[in-house]
Amino acid sequence: MGIQVESGKRGLTDPDMARVIANAVPTQPLDSNNKMNYFVKPRGRRLSEYEILCCYAQPTPDWIPGGLDWGDWTQKFHGGRPSWGNETTELHTTDWHKHRDPANRWHALYVKDKAEEWRYTDRFLKSYSADGQVRSIDPVWRDEVLNDYLGAFCFSEYGLFNSHSSASRDCLGDTLRMSIAMIGLDKVDNAQMIQLERTFLAKLVPGFPESTDEPKKEWTQGAIYKSARETVEDIWQATYDWNEILWSGHMVYDPLFGQFVRREFFLRLSSYFGDNLTPFFINQMQLYHSQTKGITGDMFFHCLADDVEFGDYNKRILRAWNDKWLPRTVNALKDFMGIFAKIPEIKGVTDKPAVEAALERVFNDWKRDYADPISYKVDTAALIKTVLSGLK
Amino acid sequence: MAISAATKAATDALAVNHAPTSVNAQEVHRWLQSFTWDFEKNRTKYPTKYKMANDTKEQFKLIAKEYARMESVKDERQFGSLQDVLARVDAAKRVHPKWNETMKVVSNFLEVGEYNAIAATGMLWDSATAPEQKNGYLAQTLDEIRHTNQCGYVNYYFAKNGQDPAGHNDARRTRTIGPLWKGMKRVFSDGFISGDAVECSINLQLVGEACFTNPLIVAVTEWAAANGDEITPTVFLSIETDELRHMANGYQTVVSIANDEAASKYLNTDLNNAFWTQQKYFTPVLGMAFEYGSHFKVEPWVKTWNRWVYEDWGGIWIGRLGKYGVESPASLRDAKKDAYWAHHDLFLLAYALWPTGFFRLTLPTAEEAEWFEANYPGWQENYGKIYDEWRARGCEDPNSGFIPLMWFIENNHPIYIDRVSQVPFCPSLCKGASTLRVHEWNGKMHSFSDDWGERMWLSEPERYECQNMFEQYEGRELSEVIAELHGVRSDGKTLIAQPHTSKDGKLWTLDDIKKLNCVFADPLKSIKAGDR
Numbered sequence: 001m002g003i004q005v006e007s008g009k010r011g012l013t014d015p016d017m018a019r020v021i022a023n024a025v026p027t028q029p030l031d032s033n034n035k036m037n038y039f040v041k042p043r044g045r046r047l048s049e050y051e052i053l054c055c056y057a058q059p060t061p062d063w064i065p066g067g068l069d070w071g072d073w074t075q076k077f078h079g080g081r082p083s084w085g086n087e088t089t090e091l092h093t094t095d096w097h098k099h100r101d102p103a104n105r106w107h108a109l110y111v112k113d114k115a116e117e118w119r120y121t122d123r124f125l126k127s128y129s130a131d132g133q134v135r136s137i138d139p140v141w142r143d144e145v146l147n148d149y150l151g152a153f154c155f156s157e158y159g160l161f162n163s164h165s166s167a168s169r170d171c172l173g174d175t176l177r178m179s180i181a182m183i184g185l186d187k188v189d190n191a192q193m194i195q196l197e198r199t200f201l202a203k204l205v206p207g208f209p210e211s212t213d214e215p216k217k218e219w220t221q222g223a224i225y226k227s228a229r230e231t232v233e234d235i236w237q238a239t240y241d242w243n244e245i246l247w248s249g250h251m252v253y254d255p256l257f258g259q260f261v262r263r264e265f266f267l268r269l270s271s272y273f274g275d276n277l278t279p280f281f282i283n284q285m286q287l288y289h290s291q292t293k294g295i296t297g298d299m300f301f302h303c304l305a306d307d308v309e310f311g312d313y314n315k316r317i318l319r320a321w322n323d324k325w326l327p328r329t330v331n332a333l334k335d336f337m338g339i340f341a342k343i344p345e346i347k348g349v350t351d352k353p354a355v356e357a358a359l360e361r362v363f364n365d366w367k368r369d370y371a372d373p374i375s376y377k378v379d380t381a382a383l384i385k386t387v388l389s390g391l392k
Numbered sequence: 393m394a395i396s397a398a399t400k401a402a403t404d405a406l407a408v409n410h411a412p413t414s415v416n417a418q419e420v421h422r423w424l425q426s427f428t429w430d431f432e433k434n435r436t437k438y439p440t441k442y443k444m445a446n447d448t449k450e451q452f453k454l455i456a457k458e459y460a461r462m463e464s465v466k467d468e469r470q471f472g473s474l475q476d477v478l479a480r481v482d483a484a485k486r487v488h489p490k491w492n493e494t495m496k497v498v499s500n501f502l503e504v505g506e507y508n509a510i511a512a513t514g515m516l517w518d519s520a521t522a523p524e525q526k527n528g529y530l531a532q533t534l535d536e537i538r539h540t541n542q543c544g545y546v547n548y549y550f551a552k553n554g555q556d557p558a559g560h561n562d563a564r565r566t567r568t569i570g571p572l573w574k575g576m577k578r579v580f581s582d583g584f585i586s587g588d589a590v591e592c593s594i595n596l597q598l599v600g601e602a603c604f605t606n607p608l609i610v611a612v613t614e615w616a617a618a619n620g621d622e623i624t625p626t627v628f629l630s631i632e633t634d635e636l637r638h639m640a641n642g643y644q645t646v647v648s649i650a651n652d653e654a655a656s657k658y659l660n661t662d663l664n665n666a667f668w669t670q671q672k673y674f675t676p677v678l679g680m681a682f683e684y685g686s687h688f689k690v691e692p693w694v695k696t697w698n699r700w701v702y703e704d705w706g707g708i709w710i711g712r713l714g715k716y717g718v719e720s721p722a723s724l725r726d727a728k729k730d731a732y733w734a735h736h737d738l739f740l741l742a743y744a745l746w747p748t749g750f751f752r753l754t755l756p757t758a759e760e761a762e763w764f765e766a767n768y769p770g771w772q773e774n775y776g777k778i779y780d781e782w783r784a785r786g787c788e789d790p791n792s793g794f795i796p797l798m799w800f801i802e803n804n805h806p807i808y809i810d811r812v813s814q815v816p817f818c819p820s821l822c823k824g825a826s827t828l829r830v831h832e833w834n835g836k837m838h839s840f841s842d843d844w845g846e847r848m849w850l851s852e853p854e855r856y857e858c859q860n861m862f863e864q865y866e867g868r869e870l871s872e873v874i875a876e877l878h879g880v881r882s883d884g885k886t887l888i889a890q891p892h893t894s895k896d897g898k899l900w901t902l903d904d905i906k907k908l909n910c911v912f913a914d915p916l917k918s919i920k921a922g923d924r
Contacts, residue, residue, distance in 0.1 A: 001765055002759075003418050003687060003688055003689050003759055003760060004688075004689050004763060005618050005688045005689065007614065007690065007691070008616045009617075009688075010618065010620075010622070011486075011617065011618055011619050011620030011621070011688060012481070012486055012621075014481060015689060017618070017620070018486065018620065019621045020488075020687065021486060021487070021488045021619070021687070022486070023763075024488055024489050024490075024687065024893070025485060025486070025487075025488075025489060025555050025895070026489070026555055026556070026895040027895070029554070029555055029556060029557060030555065030556040030557075030558065030899075031556060031557045031558040031561075031880075031881050031882055032882055033557060033558070033561060033881075033882035034551050034552050034554075034557040035551070035552075035554075035557075035559070035561060036544075036547055036548040036551040036552070036557075036560065036561045036562075037564065038562065038563070039565055039878070041564060042718060052544070052548055053540075053541045053544040053545060054540075054541065054544070055550065055563040055564075056565065056566065057504075057507045057540050057544065058507065059504055059507070059568075059577060059581055061506075064525060068564065068565050068568065069568045070568060070864060071502075071574070071858055071859050071864055072443060072576075072857055073582050073858060073859075073860040074574055074575075074578035074581070074583075074814050074856070074858040075578055075582035075583055075586050075855055075856060076578045076580045076582070076586050076855045076856075076857070077586050077587055077855070077857065078587060078588065078852060079854065080854035080855065080857075081586075082509075082586075083581070083582045083585055083586040085586075106445075106537075106541045106672075107534070107538040107540075107541045108464075108467045108471065108538070109539045110460075111461075111463045111464045111465050111467065112459040112460075112467070113460075114456065114461075114464075115457070115460045115461040115462030115463075115464035115465075117457060117460075118457035118458065118460060118461050118462065121457065123411075123416040125413065125415060126412030126413065126414050127412065128408050129410075129411075129412055129413035129414070129415075130411065130412040130509065132403075132410065134402055135402060135403050135405075137399075139399050141399065142398075142399075143398065147513075155426070155427065155429060155572050157774060158427045158428070159450065161516075162517075162526070164514075165514050165515070165517040165518035165526075166437045166438075166514070166515075166518045167456065167776070168510065168511065168514035168517075169438070169511045169512075169514035169518065170534060171514040174507065174540075177507075177510055177511065177514075178510070178537050181510060181514070181533050181534060181537060182534075184530075184536075185456050186456075186536060188456060188527075188530065189456035190457075191427060191453045191454055192424075192457070193676050195420050195423050195427075196419075198422045198808075199415050199419050199420060199423070200413070200414075200415045202591065203413050203415070204402055204413065205398050205399070205402045206401040206402065206407075207397070207398040207401065207406065208398060208651055209422075211423075212423050212426040212427070213426075216426065216429060219429065220429050229431075233431045233433055233434070234433070236434075237431075237433045237434050237435065237437075238433045238915075240437060244557075272432075281725060282794065302825050306447065310684040319713060323836065331594055339633065346754070349477045353755070358817075361824075364688075371623070380906055391597075
C-alpha cells in the first residue's frame with residue numbers, strides 16, 4: 001500500500017497499515033534495559049514512579065550542582081543575568097536534584113487526593129446543613145471570631161501562598177519545583193476554604209456577612225494580626241532568596257504562628273463554642289501542614305543540612321535565618337494574644353494557663369522538629385513569656 | 393447563652409427547609425479578587441516594562457479543589473486507557489519503528505517546554521497584580537507539572553513496553569549530545585523564563601501555546617495514529633484540554649496591558665521577536681519529525697503549517713487581539729518561506745550528525761523520495777541525490793567506514809550554528825532562506841542565519857552567549873564525546889543513535905565510530921567578522 005494515507009486512518013486498526021507496521025517492527029526489543037531513568041539514584045530500594053516521572057526533567061548545566069547538561073543558557077535576562085543561577089540562594093549543595101517528596105506525589109497523585117477532599121467536603125457540607133448543626137454555634141464565636149478573625153487569617157494563608165511564586169520560578173531542581181508549587185497550592189486552598197466556610201455560613205445564617213471587607217479591614221488595620229501581616233509581607237515580597245522564603249514561611253512562621261492559630265486556637269476552641277464546622281476545614285489545613293512538613297523537612301534537613309560538603313555551612317545560614325525570622329514570628333504571636341480578650345473566657349480553655357500550655361505545645365514541637373535538627377539554641381520559655389505579655 | 397437574632401433566623405429557616413446545602417467553586421471564586429491588599433513592598437521580583445492592570449479577570453475561574461477534581465477526572469480516563477486497553481493490545485510494540493524513534497524526541501522535548509513553563513508561569517504569577525490573573529497563572533503552573541509528568545509517562549511507557557527502549561529510557565541525560573538540543577532550549581526553556589515577564593508570556597502563551605501547540609500537540613496525534621501509535625494521542629489530547637486555559641492566559645496577559653502606553657510602543661516588537669524565535673526552531677523541527685520520522689504520511693508539513701500557523705494563528709487569533717493594537721508579526725511572511733524548505737535543510741544536517749542523537753534516523757526510501765518530490769518539487773535535485781550518494785557509500789552499514797558528516801567536510805560544506813536560535817545551517821547547501829553572517833564580539837566569533845535573529849543579537853548580544861556543540865566539542869574525537877555523554881546502549885558499546893531503523897540492519901558501535909577518527913572542528917575558527 002502507499003505511504004500517503006487518508007485523514008483519520010489508524011495504523012493500529014487498519015489491517016493493511018497494521019501489516020506494514022508489523023513487518024517493520026523488530027521481533028525482540030533492541031535493548032534489554034527498559035527502565036526509564038535507570039541512571040537515577042533511588043531514594044528507596046527501587047526507583048519509584050514518582051522518581052521516574054520527575055527526576056532530571058530540569059535541564060540545568062553541570063555547573064549548577066546535579067545538572068546533566070553542559071554550557072551556558074541560550075537566552076538570558078536583559079543585561080545577561082542567567083536563566084537559573086547558583087547565586088539565587090545563599091545555600092549550597094552537591095546536588096539540587098536530591099529532594100524527594102516523602103509521599104512520592106507526582107501530579108496525578110496530588111490532584112487525586114485533593115479531588116477526593118473536595119468531593120468529601122461537598123458531601124459533608126450537605127449533611128451538616130441538612131442536620132441543622134449550625135444552630136449550635138455560639139453567636140459571638142460565629143459572628144465575631146469566625147467572621148472577622150478566621151476571615152482575616154485567610155489573608156495570612158493567601159500571602160504565604162504568593163510567596164511560592166518566585167520560589168517556584170527560581171529554585172534549582174525539578175522535584176523541588178514541583179513540591180514548591182504543590183505546597184503553594186495548598187496554601188491558597190487554605191485561604192479559599194476559609195472563604196468557603198464563610199460563604200457557607202452566609203447561606204445558612206441570614207445576616208452573616210459573606211463579604212471579605214471586614215476580615216480584610218481586620219488584617220490590614222487591626223492590632224491582632226499587625227505583626228503577622230508585616231511578617232507575611234516580608235516573606236512574600238521583601239525576600240529574594242528562594243530558600244529563605246521557604247525557610248521563613250514553612251520552618252519558622254507557619255509552624256509557630258500558623259500552628260498556634262489553626263491548631264491551638266480555632267481547632268481547639270471551636271468545639272467549646274458549639275462549632276464543629278471549623279474543625280472540618282482546619283483539619284484539612286493540618287493535613288496539608290503535615291504533608292508540607294515532610295517536604296520541607298526533606299529539602300532543608302535531609303538534602304541541605306546533611307549535605308556531605310556544605311551541611312555545616314548550610315546549618316549556619318539556617319540558624320542565621322532563624323535569628324532573623326523568629327523575633328518577628330514571636331511578635332506576631334504576641335499581637336495575636338489580643339484575640340483572647342474578644343471571646344468569652346472558659347476556665348481551663350482560654351485562660352492564661354491554658355494559653356500558656358498551648359504555646360508550650362507549639363514551641364516544644366517547633367524546637368524538636370525545626371530547631372534541634374540544625375542545632376539552633378532556643379530558650380522557648382523566654383519566647384513564651386514574651387508572647388504571653390500580649391495577653392490583655 | 394443568649395441566642396442571637398441571626399441564630400433564631402437560621403433555626404426558623406431550618407424548621408421549614410432542611411435541604412442539603414453546599415458551596416460551589418464559583419461562589420468562592422467570586423471573592424478571589426479581594427484576597428490581596430496594598431502594601432509598600434508589594435512589587436514583583438521580575439520587572440516588566442509593561443504595567444499589568446490590577447483588575448484583570450481570568451476566564452476559567454477555578455479554585456484549588458475544583459482544579460484538582462477536573463484534572464483527576466481526565467487522569468482517570470487517560471491512565472485507564474494506557475494501563476488497560478492499550479497495554480492489553482500490546483500497543484507500544486505495534487508502532488512503526490520510525491515513529492517510535494520520533495517519539496523519543498517529541499515527547500522529551502515537549503516535556504522540557506512543559507517543565508520550563510512551570511517556572512515561566514511561576515514568574516507570571518509573581519508579576520501579575522490581580523488575584524484572578526495570578527490564579528489563572530497558578531492553575532497553569534500546576535498544569536505544566538501535569539504535562540511534564542505526562543510527557544515523561546510517554547517515554548516511560550515506550551521504554552517499558554516498546555520495541556526499542558534505548559533513548560526513551562534515558563532521554564533526560566542523552567538529549568544534550570546532539571545538534572537539536574540547544575535550539576530546543578532556546579524556544580522551550582530559556583525563551584519562556586528569561587526576560588521581561590510579559591515578553592516571556594508572549595513567547596510561552598501567545599506564540600508557543602496559541603500558535604505551535606496546535607501543530608505540536610494536535611497534528612502530531614494524527615501522524616502518530618497513522619503510524620500505529622495510540623499512546624501519544626491518548627496523552628497529548630489530554631494535555632491539549634489544558635492548553636485552552638493557557639491560551640486564555642496569554643489573551644488575558646494582553647488584555648491586562650492593553651491600556652498601558654508601553655504596549656503601543658513595544659508589544660508588536662516583542663510579539664515579532666517571540667514569533668520568530670519560536671518558528672525558527674519549530675517550523676523545521678516539527679516538519680522534519682512528521683515527514684522524515686514517519687512511514688505513513690498525513691499531509692505535507694507546509695499545508696499543516698499554513699493552516700495552523702499562517703491562517704489560524706496569524707489571521708484569526710491575532711486578528712482577535714487587533715482591538716488591543718496587536719498586529720500579525722512582520723516576520724510571518726519570511727517564516728512562510730521557511731515552512732517549505734527549512735525542515736528538509738535541517739534533516740540533511742541531522743542525518744549527517746546522526747551519531748550524536750538519542751534516536752535512530754532513516755534515510756528516505758524510494759517511495760518517500762517520490763512523495764517528497766511530488767509535494768516539494770525540486771526536492772530530488774537538492775536533497776534526494778545527496779541521500780542517493782550517501783546510501784551508495786554505505787552510510788547505514790557500520791562496515792562502510794562512512795558517516796555523512798565526512799561528506800560535508802570532503803565537499804567543503806561547513807555547518808554553522810545560528811547563535812540566537814542555536815539551529816544549525818549549511819549556507820552552501822540550504823534551499824531555505826538561511827544565509828551566513830558573522831560578527832565578532834567579546835573576543836568571540838558569532839554566526840547567524842537570518843535578519844531577525846541577527847537584529848535581536850545586535851540589540852542585546854549579552855543575552856545570547858551560549859556556546860554551541862562545535863565550540864564545546866572542538867578538538868575531541870566523536871566516539872569519545874558520545875561515550876562521555878552516555879550515548880550508548882546497555883551493552884556499553886552499541887550506540888543508541890543509528891542511521892537506520894531496519895530490523896535486519898547491523899547496529900553501529902563506539903568502535904565503528906572510533907575507526908573513522910572524526911574530530912570536531914569549530915567552523916567559526918576559520919572565518920572572520922563580516923563574512924557572508
